[in-house]
Amino acid sequence: MSGVGPIAGGARAVLEDAAPLVWDGALGAREYGMLAVSLAFVAWILPPAHWALFGLTAVAVYWIGVAPWGRNRRLLAALAVLALFAWASHRFPRPGVPLVLWGGLGLEAFFLLRCVDWAVSKKAGESAAVARHRPGRYALFLSFLPTLFAGPVATHRDFFRCYRPRSVLPAVELRAHLTKIAWGLLKFCLVAAYLRAAAAELRTLGESGEALLGLVSPWLCLWAYVCLYLVQLYVAFSGFCDIAIGVSRLLGFHLYENFDRPLLSRSPVRWWKTMHISAYRWLMTHVFYPYWEHTQIVRKILTVFLASGLWHLAVARVVNTDAALQLLLAVTIYGAAVAALIKLAPSRLGEAVRGVAATRAGPALALSQVTLTFLFMALVHQLFWAGMTGRPLAENVRLFQALFLGA
Amino acid sequence: MNTRRPLSGIMPELKQHALEIANRHGRGLDDLDPDEDFTDGQIFDSLGLLEFVLATERVCGIKIPGEDVVPEHFGSLRNIAEYLRAQFGFEG
Numbered sequence: 001m002s003g004v005g006p007i008a009g010g011a012r013a014v015l016e017d018a019a020p021l022v023w024d025g026a027l028g029a030r031e032y033g034m035l036a037v038s039l040a041f042v043a044w045i046l047p048p049a050h051w052a053l054f055g056l057t058a059v060a061v062y063w064i065g066v067a068p069w070g071r072n073r074r075l076l077a078a079l080a081v082l083a084l085f086a087w088a089s090h091r092f093p094r095p096g097v098p099l100v101l102w103g104g105l106g107l108e109a110f111f112l113l114r115c116v117d118w119a120v121s122k123k124a125g126e127s128a129a130v131a132r133h134r135p136g137r138y139a140l141f142l143s144f145l146p147t148l149f150a151g152p153v154a155t156h157r158d159f160f161r162c163y164r165p166r167s168v169l170p171a172v173e174l175r176a177h178l179t180k181i182a183w184g185l186l187k188f189c190l191v192a193a194y195l196r197a198a199a200a201e202l203r204t205l206g207e208s209g210e211a212l213l214g215l216v217s218p219w220l221c222l223w224a225y226v227c228l229y230l231v232q233l234y235v236a237f238s239g240f241c242d243i244a245i246g247v248s249r250l251l252g253f254h255l256y257e258n259f260d261r262p263l264l265s266r267s268p269v270r271w272w273k274t275m276h277i278s279a280y281r282w283l284m285t286h287v288f289y290p291y292w293e294h295t296q297i298v299r300k301i302l303t304v305f306l307a308s309g310l311w312h313l314a315v316a317r318v319v320n321t322d323a324a325l326q327l328l329l330a331v332t333i334y335g336a337a338v339a340a341l342i343k344l345a346p347s348r349l350g351e352a353v354r355g356v357a358a359t360r361a362g363p364a365l366a367l368s369q370v371t372l373t374f375l376f377m378a379l380v381h382q383l384f385w386a387g388m389t390g391r392p393l394a395e396n397v398r399l400f401q402a403l404f405l406g407a
Numbered sequence: 408m409n410t411r412r413p414l415s416g417i418m419p420e421l422k423q424h425a426l427e428i429a430n431r432h433g434r435g436l437d438d439l440d441p442d443e444d445f446t447d448g449q450i451f452d453s454l455g456l457l458e459f460v461l462a463t464e465r466v467c468g469i470k471i472p473g474e475d476v477v478p479e480h481f482g483s484l485r486n487i488a489e490y491l492r493a494q495f496g497f498e499g
Contacts, residue, residue, distance in 0.1 A: 071474055123479070157478065157479070158478075273452065273453075284453045285477060285478075288453060289453075289456075289457075289473050289474070289476035289477070290472075290473040290474040290476070291473055292473070293473075294457050294460055294461050294464075294471075294473070295461070297454065297457070342454065
């Protein structure tokens with residue numbers, strides 16, 4: 001198993017250089033201002049029917065989170081409320097949000113994660129008077145505008161732990177945050193859009209049987225489309241997150257980086273840990289560690305992927321049999337690959353691979369591992385996003401037939 | 408009468424285990440600060456942290472519930488000492 005790469009140094013460097021946390025959780029003008037802007041924006045983009053849906057769900061989850069119950073009871077109650085929320089949100093379809101990643105598809109997704117985190121993170125015996133229970137803090141955590149649509153999804157603890165309110169930012173920090181936002185805008189608005197158009201063109205050529213420039217066969221065009229589709233997904237997602245993280249840091253919330261060069265991963269295990277790091281951390285905290293015995297790694301991993309699949313299914317644009325099948329198939333294949341590789345890591349095969357990596361054949365091995373991982377993840381994401389966007393299964397069957405059988 | 412080993416004897420052993428696990432995962436560390444964050448991926452990844460939890464159970468002779476594997480309890484050596492003190496009555 002390849003080791004996880006270090007989290008990009010930016011967040012840690014900022015945290016280490018910043019003043020010690022002194023914020024006691026009492027909302028002041030600054031925090032109320034952020035809350036007001038966030039709530040106003042949410043009210044603006046959501047139809048009125050959704051105001052009640054989100055509002056009632058948030059209130060119900062708040063009370064569950066501060067109730068004097070055990071963790072499991074609070075979790076079950078929260079899941080019941082959120083299942084109702086997910087069901088109702090599909091009954092009131094809402095228009096897409098312009099200029100936002102995936103048309104705002106992530107709004108409900110990250111709302112669900114924050115609600116579950118709130119509901120289960122109360123410590124046993126914690127009194128109602130602690131800062132954590134203040135409704136204003138909860139509201140800000142749920143509705144923080146920069147991270148509303150695509151994360152990073154910080155846990156409640158991490159969100160306020162990384163808050164360093166300062167009235168004046170040093171020039172070097174200001175420059176770093178603005179650069180991050182500019183880079184994110186470039187990736188999200190320009191690069192991803194270009195890649196998306198190029199991918200669509202390649203798919204059209206491949207499906208129509210035409211060669212690109214008379215040189216690249218339709219079959220290669222389809223493979224190029226599959227690869228470029230994944231790259232544009234990553235560029236769009238990481239670009240939007242760069243904007244969100246840069247703005248959050250300007251506001252005092254020094255959130256962690258959300259990606260660590262996943263396209264260069266040498267195995268799906270590393271991809272899992274470096275593509276959408278905040279969701280990975282959330283799943284580790286709330287699914288991986290709490291359930292099964294500490295030694296039952298395979299069961300833990302499969303449970304994490306099942307939970308992830310159900311979470312995505314709950315917020316998919318279209319929920320039908322095709323969508324569920326493709327989405328759950330994608331996470332099953334992905335999870336099985338991760339579990340198998342982790343299980344094989346300490347075996348003789350794993351030792352042999354590490355042995356080859358230490359020889360002169362190491363770079364060639366690394367290149368082949370990166371290539372195979374990339375192609376595997378590209379195929380998994382075709383299935384996955386077909387499920388999320390409601391593309392018919394038959395479309396993917398034709399694509400995979402063309403890719404592997406040339407049909 | 409508290410028959411548990413004192414924390415002053417346990418913590419150096421746990422620190423040694425933490426360093427071994429971290430270095431097995433390629434970190435190359437000589438020492439660990441008591442407040443060094445275990446949970447941000449710099450010391451351990453998720454599986455490394457599980458290994459450390461199992462080591463803690465062995466060293467301390469206790470069973471740690473899965474839902475207790477959170478940053479408040481396993482975020483650093485200092486957090487672990489506080490957790491063992493508060494939850495299991497370790498002293499010293």
